[in-house]
Amino acid sequence: MSISLRPSRRGTACAAIAAGAFLLTASALTPTYVANQLVKIPLSIEAATVSTGTAELLDAGALAKGKLVIDPAVPITVNQLVTVQEPSNADVVTLQSAVQMTRDDRSGQAAIVNASVDLVTVDRRTATAVDEPVGSIQGSADKPADPVEHEGYQFKFPFDTQKQSYPYFDTTLRETRDMDFVEEAELEGLPVYRFHQEIEPTLISGTVSLPASDLGREGTAPVTLKRFYGITRDLWVEPVTGGVVQVEQHYRQYLGTDVNDPQAITIIDVVPNFDPQTLTEQVAFTSKYKRLIQWGTVYGPILGGVTGALLLAGGIYLGATSGRRRETPTNEPRQTSQELADATLS
Secondary structure, X not given: OOOOOHHHHHHHHHHHHHHHHHHHHHHHHHHHHHHHHHOXXXXXXXXXXXXXXXXXXXXXXXXXXXXXXXXXXXXXXXXXXXXXXXXOOOOEEXXXXXXXXXXXXXXXXXXXXXXXXXXXXXXXOXXXXXXXXXXXXXXXXXXXXXXXXXXXXXXXOOOOOOOOOEEEEEOOOOXXXXXXXXXXXEXXXXXXXEEEEEEEEEEEEXXXXXXXXXXXXXXXXXXXXXXXXXXXXXXXXXXXXXXXXXXXXEEEEEEEOOOOOOOOEEEEEEOOEEOHHHHHHHHHHHHHHHHHHHHHHHXXXXXXXXXXXXXXXXXXXXHHHOOOOOOOOOOXXXXXXXXXXXXXXX
């Protein structure tokens, strides 16, 4: 008795063709679907970072008493906490950044150098600030926040960051200035782009009027000093996610009669950057998010497409060959030519 394999081959061929077609379709649609889900800022952000450095720092308390004291090497710590606030939805997310700089050689209120709270609503896909609602910046605990229009980028760069200049928002100036691509680099094995921004000393609000003698100058007449601010900022950005992995900023404020005053008095001069633990955490989180995006938008669809193509080709081949007629061998022994001759003569 012979058993035909044709129905089984046809069934396998149909299943392979169906699976292959499904995988090819899925691999074509998956990048778009995953991009809508993954390539956007999450709504569950709670990111804490710590930066450290050594500052040249004006003792504001001593200055208020008429004594000019500038400490040349003060250990400082900058704590930043970024959280999600309302309004936040499928299209936008509101981010609040609370920053506090403290001097490590003091405690309590005497340790606080400065603090601020920045609030901005950004597009979840482009990471740029939106027009409405207007953001705000609060620089003093005893004063309400000021409404401030934000533009450009701030907490992260765009997904698929390119080697070009990007507008970057500065919270002290409350303005956007270009940040330029410098080079490719690597941090703890993670490929990143380094961007650089330099803001020359600029007049900002706030003046101080004190007797010249209190400021180390000749005479006794009051001298009014203006406040100036400048910064050199370097960011290391992972390009797939746009995540900022490392930050280094040369931050400077000083008092002077003009921007080039040779007797300018330093308020603060410091170069903080992420401490080793923060850097490691940033690299780990960004690497994980990068892999998730790449598998969802690139590697997964490619693997699905290749597998689908192989299944489709295999199914077509099985379908084409399953119609060929195959001879089924019998169990009866064949007669030899001599036996056939003898049977014929008899």
